[in-house]
Amino acid sequence: MSVFPAVLIGLAMGIVFGFAFEKARVFEPGMIVGQMQFRNFTMLKVFLTAVATGAVVLAVLHGFGLIKLSPKPTFYAADVLGGLALGAGITLAGACPGTILAQIGAGYRDALFTLLGGLAGAVAFSYADPMLTPLLFTGGPGKITFMDLTGVSYTVLAIGLAVVLAVVLVLLERWRPWRADLGADVDGDFGAADTTTAANVTRLKAAE
Amino acid sequence: MRACSLKQKAWSPYLAGIIIGLLQVPAFLLISTALGASSSYVTVGGYIASLFDPSIVEIDYVAKHVAATGKNWWQVALVAGVAIGAFISMKLSGAKRKAVSPIWSRALGTSSRPVRYAVAFGAGFLMLFGARVADGCTSGHGLSGMAQMAVSSTIAVAFMFVGGIATAFLVLRRI
Numbered sequence: 001m002s003v004f005p006a007v008l009i010g011l012a013m014g015i016v017f018g019f020a021f022e023k024a025r026v027f028e029p030g031m032i033v034g035q036m037q038f039r040n041f042t043m044l045k046v047f048l049t050a051v052a053t054g055a056v057v058l059a060v061l062h063g064f065g066l067i068k069l070s071p072k073p074t075f076y077a078a079d080v081l082g083g084l085a086l087g088a089g090i091t092l093a094g095a096c097p098g099t100i101l102a103q104i105g106a107g108y109r110d111a112l113f114t115l116l117g118g119l120a121g122a123v124a125f126s127y128a129d130p131m132l133t134p135l136l137f138t139g140g141p142g143k144i145t146f147m148d149l150t151g152v153s154y155t156v157l158a159i160g161l162a163v164v165l166a167v168v169l170v171l172l173e174r175w176r177p178w179r180a181d182l183g184a185d186v187d188g189d190f191g192a193a194d195t196t197t198a199a200n201v202t203r204l205k206a207a208e
Numbered sequence: 209m210r211a212c213s214l215k216q217k218a219w220s221p222y223l224a225g226i227i228i229g230l231l232q233v234p235a236f237l238l239i240s241t242a243l244g245a246s247s248s249y250v251t252v253g254g255y256i257a258s259l260f261d262p263s264i265v266e267i268d269y270v271a272k273h274v275a276a277t278g279k280n281w282w283q284v285a286l287v288a289g290v291a292i293g294a295f296i297s298m299k300l301s302g303a304k305r306k307a308v309s310p311i312w313s314r315a316l317g318t319s320s321r322p323v324r325y326a327v328a329f330g331a332g333f334l335m336l337f338g339a340r341v342a343d344g345c346t347s348g349h350g351l352s353g354m355a356q357m358a359v360s361s362t363i364a365v366a367f368m369f370v371g372g373i374a375t376a377f378l379v380l381r382r383i
Contacts, residue, residue: 014289053229
């Protein structure tokens with residue numbers, strides 16, 4: 001597809017994507033850091049629901065022969081090291097590469113610095129790519145999937161994954177209702193309660 | 209109030225997750241690609257860098273990402289759209305955010321703005337460098353790769369959570 005219609009489609013899809021991020025509150029640093037510290041499960045709920053939904057729709061489209069799957073090639077060291085750095089960055093940013101933009105749209109100013117850092121990181125990687133290729137992106141088993149490993153069809157595996165994730169999500173929700181993770185300002189922040197109490201104590205003392 | 213009014217500040221994470229998952233349909237059918245976000249940083253970063261160092265486009269990796277293809281610039285438009293969508297949603301609900309989330313003063317142990325901005329810059333750098341090493345982020349590997357049953361994505365996402373959880377416990381304070 002030529003660039004102009006692709007950009008229009010991208011903008012339209014991005015607006016829906018950003019809307020969903022904002023309504024789910026999953027772009028909140030409190031939700032991301034909270035998830036990584038096991039005190040907030042909003043991120044996992046949105047993420048696993050989106051994976052399960054994606055698996056179902058791709059299984060259907062693939063089943064009708066409308067699409068070709070495009071799994072990424074496996075390079076063990078790159079997937080492990082890259083994954084670790086990505087995860088560390090996500091926690092310290094309180095965002096992932098997609099939700100940085102949602103933070104900017106919703107008014108978080110520090111996200112502008114995360115964005116600049118992200119662009120710098122991508123450029124630094126670009127300069128390093130010719131050196132990293134022989135170390136990290138050579139050899140490997142190729143674009144392997146769990147269909148290759150198990151011999152089971154994509155349709156069965158994708159629907160199976162979606163069913164397993166649905167069960168996990170039902171149990172997760174029963175254990176921890178999503179509204180309990182929102183916080184007073186829907187940002188996954190629960191520390192304000194202490195501040196309020198302290199402020200009230202100060203106010204009461206002043207009244208005495 | 210209805211469960212998913214546009215003026216509501218928070219929707220169920222399951223509804224939002226379904227909407228995000230359904231975005232794979234136009235991505236695959238119209239653009240012949242999967243949802244992703246981190247490649248766009250190479251496209252935009254590489255383009256900006258080429259203004260200062262034109263020789264950067266001699267690196268194949270950069271040339272591939274800044275080329276005027278629908279797929280490259282579709283993803284740039286996608287992430288730009290994310291900012292617009294979040295802005296519209298925030299305006300409709302009135303969930304205006306402060307300059308910095310209140311969790312950071314506890315997580316970082318200081319309410320200094322410059323410290324938070326410096327950490328955010330470093331975090332962005334680490335995040336995108338890592339995402340490019342792994343060849344994908346939470347979207348490309350997480351949402352799309354796992355739904356496609358890719359081994360690479362499953363490894364990358366597992367270690368993304370390992371890195372994220374370790375950092376949250378070892379580097380940050382409890383929020």
